Amino acid sequence: MATDSEKLGIKIERNPPESKLTQFGVRKWPNRWGCPPSKFPWTYDTKEICYLLEGKVKVTPDGSSESVEIGAGDLVEFPKGMSCTWDVSVGVDKHYNMG
Structure with missing residues (x-):
């Protein structure tokens, strides 16, 4: 069953229906993007919606002590202007759309 949540400005729908x-x-x-396990800063110049085919990531918005965990099967929306750190524990493969 799909569950919607929003945390730290990041919207997540887990296991959305086809x-x-x-x-x-x-x-x-x-657009498709992937990376191996790694940790790096990222800033969203535009809104991005992505669907993770594979992977596990902990996203920590700048200035926050909390993080959001996303993984395979999640449909995620990042707001324009968000700066964060991606901590990839399992290599990512995702579809994404900007704007």
Whole structure:
């Protein structure tokens, strides 16, 4: 069952149904990105929606002591202007759409 949550400005829908992915056009997004386990800073110049095919990440927004964990099967929305640190514990493969 899908569960929606929002934490630290990051919206997460865990295990959305295929119908939701189709509605968003996830499988048709031309952008795909992956990385091995690593830790790096990132700033979102525009809103990004992504769907993780694989991986496990702890995202910590700058200035926050809390983090958000995302992983395979999650549909995630990051707000424009967010600066954060990605701590990738399991290599990521994701579809994403900006703007």
